[in-house]
Amino acid sequence: MAAKNILNWVDPNDKSGEFKRQTSVFRSFISAAPGAEFPPEKGRYHLYVSYACPWAHRTLIVRKLKGLEDIIGYTSVHWHMGEKGWRFATAEEQKEGLPGDNVTADPHHPSFTHIRDIYFSQDPNYGGRFTVPTLYDTVAKRIVSNESSEIIRMLYTEFDALLPAEYRAPAVDLFPEALRSGVDEANAWMYDDINNGVYKSGFATTQAAYEAAVTKLFAALDRAEAHLASTKAPFYLGDCLTEVDVRLYTTIVRFDPVYVQHFKCNVRDIRSGYPYLHAWLRRLYWQNEAFGPATTQFEHIKRHYTQSHAQINPKGITPVGPLPNILPLEEEVPAVQKL
Numbered sequence: 001m002a003a004k005n006i007l008n009w010v011d012p013n014d015k016s017g018e019f020k021r022q023t024s025v026f027r028s029f030i031s032a033a034p035g036a037e038f039p040p041e042k043g044r045y046h047l048y049v050s051y052a053c054p055w056a057h058r059t060l061i062v063r064k065l066k067g068l069e070d071i072i073g074y075t076s077v078h079w080h081m082g083e084k085g086w087r088f089a090t091a092e093e094q095k096e097g098l099p100g101d102n103v104t105a106d107p108h109h110p111s112f113t114h115i116r117d118i119y120f121s122q123d124p125n126y127g128g129r130f131t132v133p134t135l136y137d138t139v140a141k142r143i144v145s146n147e148s149s150e151i152i153r154m155l156y157t158e159f160d161a162l163l164p165a166e167y168r169a170p171a172v173d174l175f176p177e178a179l180r181s182g183v184d185e186a187n188a189w190m191y192d193d194i195n196n197g198v199y200k201s202g203f204a205t206t207q208a209a210y211e212a213a214v215t216k217l218f219a220a221l222d223r224a225e226a227h228l229a230s231t232k233a234p235f236y237l238g239d240c241l242t243e244v245d246v247r248l249y250t251t252i253v254r255f256d257p258v259y260v261q262h263f264k265c266n267v268r269d270i271r272s273g274y275p276y277l278h279a280w281l282r283r284l285y286w287q288n289e290a291f292g293p294a295t296t297q298f299e300h301i302k303r304h305y306t307q308s309h310a311q312i313n314p315k316g317i318t319p320v321g322p323l324p325n326i327l328p329l330e331e332e333v334p335a336v337q338k339l
């Protein structure tokens with residue numbers, strides 16, 4: 001049998017044409033509980049990410065929000081994904097200069113060329129996908145987790161004893177007691193219809209699957225917009241930055257630059273169709289360092305999707321616009337400016 005082509009996002013034998021995201025395989029937890037298998041320790045864990053990837057982007061944001069920069073290191077892969085999946089930058093590429101910090105060889109396995117080498121080091125017969133983010137324990141030499149929703153929770157709950165008060169809960173708590181049900185409720189529909197909804201729209205291989213996904217996506221964006229319009233609060237759930245903001249942001253910041261055209265999510269764009277989401281997005285990007293250019297790397301974002309998904313964009317031409325990638329805080333698209 002021919003080897004599975006990992007760049008077939010929808011199984012060619014699946015007549016529904018629907019993109020079905022696999023569940024993550026590595027699901028252990030770093031825990032501050034006594035005797036835990038993966039205890040929080042400075043310098044012990046490493047994050048493998050791609051700046052292009054919205055799921056990995058969550059972990060970079062939370063790492064910075066929690067002041068974990070000296071405690072957990074990270075490496076970003078090169079923006080291009082080929083038939084062996086994500087790969088590390090070569091020495092030559094680094095010499096020539098690459099966008100983004102920490103786009104290097106694997107510091108913990110200098111001979112590894114691809115993220116999949118880390119997965120195969122755990123199990124030579126590993127049959128799942130080679131995804132980022134991957135949280136790796138450099139002491140036990142084990143992958144702790146490749147599930148971003150769980151990695152971010154570990155980062156903001158289990159390291160507090162190693163952090164100064166300004167970064168500990170309650171100062172930085174993305175899942176505060178009083179808002180937990182609101183966070184869980186928003187996460188559930190946003191994951192299916194927005195975070196994953198853009199992928200379901202873009203990877204669909206039938207008209208029906210595409211239309212079903214894109215219709216749900218825009219209904220969900222309308223719902224988020226109506227919510228922000230009704231509260232007029234700085235963050236999704238009020239005055240407090242929560243996990244909902246982190247998880248929604250990584251999709252919305254990619255929306256106009258990539259998803260509108262590449263994933264055919266073009267019923268409206270954010271900058272001209274969703275004033276409250278647009279204002280919320282820009283407050284995060286421009287006013288909070290964890291969301292800004294340190295973690296939001298538009299060159300990786302634009303090039304990765306358009307040059308890695310040959311089924312969608314066979315010639316790999318990266319569209320130039322929209323420019324700018326994100327508008328300044330006080331500027332609107334010309335069409336809505338007063339004449």
Ligand SMILES: N[C@@H](CCC(=O)N[C@@H](CS)C(=O)NCC(=O)O)C(=O)O
Pocket residue numbers: 006023024052053054055056085129130131132133146147148149
């Ligand atoms: N459920 C995972 C999804 C991660 C994921 O799908 N990452 C993509 C990049 S955006 C990936 O690495 N894909 C590689 C592949 O599927 O081969 C999470 O949230 O951590």
